[in-house]
Amino acid sequence: xxxxxxxxxxxxxxxxxxxxxxxxxxxxxxxAMFLVGGIFALVIRAELFEPGLQIVQPEFFxxxxxxxxxxxxxxxxxxxxxxxxxxxxPMMIGAPDMALPRMNNWSFxxxxxxxxxxxxxLFVEGGAxxxxxxxxxxxxxxxAPPSVTFFIFAVHIMGASSIMGSINIIATIMNLRAPGMTxxxxxxxxxxxxxxxxLLIAVMPVLAGVVTMMLMDIHFGTSFFSAAGGGDPVLFxxxxxxxxxxxxxxxxxxAFGIVSQIIPTFSRxxxxxxxxxxxxxxxxxxxxxxxxxxxxxxxxxxxxxELFFMWATMLIAVPTGVKVFNWVTTMFRGSISxxxxxxxxxxxxxxxxxxxxxxxxxxxxxxDFQYHDTYFVVAHFHYVLVPGAIFGIMAAVYYWLPKWCxxxxxxxxxxxxxxxxxxxxNVTFFPMHFVGLAGMPRRxxxxxxxxxxxxxxxxVGAFLFGASQVFFMFIVIKTIMGGKKATxxxxxxxxxxxxxxxxxxxxxxxxxxxxxx
Amino acid sequence: MSLDLSxxxxxxxxxxxxxxxxxxxxxxxxxxxxEPAQRWGVNMTPGVTEISRGIYDxxxxxxxxxxxxxxxVFGVMFYSMYKFRHSKGAKPATFHENxxxxxxxxxxxxxxxxGMGIPASSMLMDMYDDAEDAEVSVLITGYQWKxxxxxxxxxxxxxxxxxxxxGEINNIEPKGEHYLLEVDNPLVIPTDxxxxxxxxxxxxxxxxxxxxxxxxxxxxxxxxNTAWTVVEEEGVYRGQCAELxxxxxxxxxxxVNAMEKSEYNSWLGARQAxxxxxxQLIKQEKxxxxxxxVGKDVYNKQCVVCHGANGEGGxxxxxxxxxxxxxxxxxxxxxxxxxxxxxxxxxxxxxxxEIELAAVVTYARNQWGNNMGDSVQPVDVYNFKQAx
Ligand SMILES: [Cu+2]
Numbered sequence: 001x002x003x004x005x006x007x008x009x010x011x012x013x014x015x016x017x018x019x020x021x022x023x024x025x026x027x028x029x030x031x032a033m034f035l036v037g038g039i040f041a042l043v044i045r046a047e048l049f050e051p052g053l054q055i056v057q058p059e060f061f062x063x064x065x066x067x068x069x070x071x072x073x074x075x076x077x078x079x080x081x082x083x084x085x086x087x088x089x090p091m092m093i094g095a096p097d098m099a100l101p102r103m104n105n106w107s108f109x110x111x112x113x114x115x116x117x118x119x120x121x122l123f124v125e126g127g128a129x130x131x132x133x134x135x136x137x138x139x140x141x142x143x144a145p146p147s148v149t150f151f152i153f154a155v156h157i158m159g160a161s162s163i164m165g166s167i168n169i170i171a172t173i174m175n176l177r178a179p180g181m182t183x184x185x186x187x188x189x190x191x192x193x194x195x196x197x198x199l200l201i202a203v204m205p206v207l208a209g210v211v212t213m214m215l216m217d218i219h220f221g222t223s224f225f226s227a228a229g230g231g232d233p234v235l236f237x238x239x240x241x242x243x244x245x246x247x248x249x250x251x252x253x254x255a256f257g258i259v260s261q262i263i264p265t266f267s268r269x270x271x272x273x274x275x276x277x278x279x280x281x282x283x284x285x286x287x288x289x290x291x292x293x294x295x296x297x298x299x300x301x302x303x304x305x306e307l308f309f310m311w312a313t314m315l316i317a318v319p320t321g322v323k324v325f326n327w328v329t330t331m332f333r334g335s336i337s338x339x340x341x342x343x344x345x346x347x348x349x350x351x352x353x354x355x356x357x358x359x360x361x362x363x364x365x366x367x368d369f370q371y372h373d374t375y376f377v378v379a380h381f382h383y384v385l386v387p388g389a390i391f392g393i394m395a396a397v398y399y400w401l402p403k404w405c406x407x408x409x410x411x412x413x414x415x416x417x418x419x420x421x422x423x424x425x426n427v428t429f430f431p432m433h434f435v436g437l438a439g440m441p442r443r444x445x446x447x448x449x450x451x452x453x454x455x456x457x458x459x460v461g462a463f464l465f466g467a468s469q470v471f472f473m474f475i476v477i478k479t480i481m482g483g484k485k486a487t488x489x490x491x492x493x494x495x496x497x498x499x500x501x502x503x504x505x506x507x508x509x510x511x512x513x514x515x516x517x
Numbered sequence: 518m519s520l521d522l523s524x525x526x527x528x529x530x531x532x533x534x535x536x537x538x539x540x541x542x543x544x545x546x547x548x549x550x551x552e553p554a555q556r557w558g559v560n561m562t563p564g565v566t567e568i569s570r571g572i573y574d575x576x577x578x579x580x581x582x583x584x585x586x587x588x589x590v591f592g593v594m595f596y597s598m599y600k601f602r603h604s605k606g607a608k609p610a611t612f613h614e615n616x617x618x619x620x621x622x623x624x625x626x627x628x629x630x631x632g633m634g635i636p637a638s639s640m641l642m643d644m645y646d647d648a649e650d651a652e653v654s655v656l657i658t659g660y661q662w663k664x665x666x667x668x669x670x671x672x673x674x675x676x677x678x679x680x681x682x683x684g685e686i687n688n689i690e691p692k693g694e695h696y697l698l699e700v701d702n703p704l705v706i707p708t709d710x711x712x713x714x715x716x717x718x719x720x721x722x723x724x725x726x727x728x729x730x731x732x733x734x735x736x737x738x739x740x741x742n743t744a745w746t747v748v749e750e751e752g753v754y755r756g757q758c759a760e761l762x763x764x765x766x767x768x769x770x771x772x773v774n775a776m777e778k779s780e781y782n783s784w785l786g787a788r789q790a791x792x793x794x795x796x797q798l799i800k801q802e803k804x805x806x807x808x809x810x811v812g813k814d815v816y817n818k819q820c821v822v823c824h825g826a827n828g829e830g831g832x833x834x835x836x837x838x839x840x841x842x843x844x845x846x847x848x849x850x851x852x853x854x855x856x857x858x859x860x861x862x863x864x865x866x867x868x869x870x871e872i873e874l875a876a877v878v879t880y881a882r883n884q885w886g887n888n889m890g891d892s893v894q895p896v897d898v899y900n901f902k903q904a905x
Contacts, residue, residue, distance in 0.1 A: 365696020
């Protein structure tokens, strides 16, 4: 068995149960969604280039902000991480494949249908969902366009896909580790995904629950979220954020794992504080369940609630700080070189930390009364998601691409992509801190004149950032098509089982488990 | 005790803020809280209330703590990147754990956080106050897409709509100084007086936010939230709806006119007199032409966004040829007064007065090919409202 290759043609991709193929499918799908979500973002930035309405009408603008958020979160970031897990987890723990390969195929292939359904609502009467990616009721129920039903169905499918993916990852990690690969020897990427998978299993059903309640309110006469029928619109927010807050950690923990692989390699020094990194990740995951209402400081919570959620949120800064300190100490007295994955990882640490600082500011409940629902929040979460999740994913792609396709990417092109993205991102999102503090609310299609200058700058940055991602696609395709042959080790001081197998990784690896000492 | 802490911190923050290099414009913003707003503003306004200044100081305190931590952490990082470069032949050390430093960098940040949390908690306690002792209470209701202000004990209430014209928004006319931040009827409150805001909504969730007061509170249908303020300086303060509330979320500004108590009282007196006058007017008979004229105004102000300039429809159904506008009067009045629940067609009974309602109904029945030839009198609307 062991050495047969992939099937030919389209059926290879449709019927594949191979973790590498499925990883590739996830990654390309996520990249496609990244471009689609990016186009939506550029529509937003183009409209906000100047005061006044120029390009789109408010109805469509609201559809763009909503779809941009949904597509980026559920279509780009999450599938990219699942794709990386598919490629890397078996190779890192010395497993031949994922534990549940058929389910793996299914959990990928339902995704395109979910997104087809969601995106097609842009073309139906009444337009696509327009109530923000947080879809607060009753704007998303009583006052929603008819397409909300499609959106609900799409969310159900995405949730099912995520839950299946997570079960698979947990089953793989628990059962298929090579002999000698104890839990505390697992690479941090495996650890962070292990914890992330539990988060997903815990909160995806909550998301499914809340959209089902919406469905009932819309079509079956219930009043979960309608005050007129004795329901509670605030209940919606509690349930949504009980999902939503862990969700933001779902989008960052695997990236923590990625940079924890990359920084040691290019610092030529082992990761500092492996154990404390594991414990810090677990603490963050735990805390992520008890801070949800910090998104709701202005809904009129009682004082005790405000205090609890403020302190709990501030507490998250402790394990997050530990992680940053460990990364920095890993670099300290290392022997550092600056290949593209390392550049992305260093930018990750710096910019994610800046996003962490603004997060800490937002946690301060009294101040949040001023920050809430302004561009300051937009700046904050883009600083943790773009240089956090997205840079993490890009670092991973540059780092492991030679292993996947057997060719080295062009370092000059890679670095150019990095610098363009780095500049683009900061020019886009840094000014948003300013307009937010100066009073610009988020999710508005037009703004008062005093916000014009910084908005113009942000729009220019956004187009630069967007264009550099097309360049990224070019680099990746060029690398897959050819280039300098990669060695098995690829990076001088990379450690881990994935570097012991040939480059490109054969279709089947570790059919006999390696011995881990 | 917690109260004292926040007070004693204030001067420290002031000094820090004053020394702000990055945030040098903070001082400028202090004036701009009134108007006109500054371009290139980069920071929160300290505002014109004790609470808003407290929040501003807290914000600056946390900001500077973050700056210091950032300088330390990034300093070590950049030093490492420079000093331990592979290209300079740096030899890597091999150390990879140390429980002592792990404990230190867990405990020290925790202590810093406690240092931030205490003034923040005390600030929060200052803000949380049901303001039962307020001299003025205003019920604020968010509608798609306007605000209603009701002076609880004074019998005065009115709607506040954005005044910026569609022409300015669509770049046909030049944009005015207060583009998007101007309304027809601002909320008027007295200075140096505790004012309580009871905040709710009629349809979806909105949020009433005036940065200069540091008051932001969600307006939620079925709930009444409380906020309060004591404004210390006279002036015009501008804010916006802060919670996505549908299409025109960006177009429901808030303007508050804070004036001296005596001025406020005479303003209130005038408003009350107007209300009384209106009650008189309702009793008078209007001619068909008068109704058509007023109706046209009302339509263009209130209805055109959803029903189109020629009654052709849009978000709302077409009025031209509508079975309601060409059907029985009672049904037409009912749609106008009670709205169509679950749709964007609101209950205008609370938003328009009897004269306006009578006028817009008459107008709708006799425009764009609707040829009913009938009209309705304000007093009929009044009776209809009483009966329904
Ligand atoms: Cu609103």
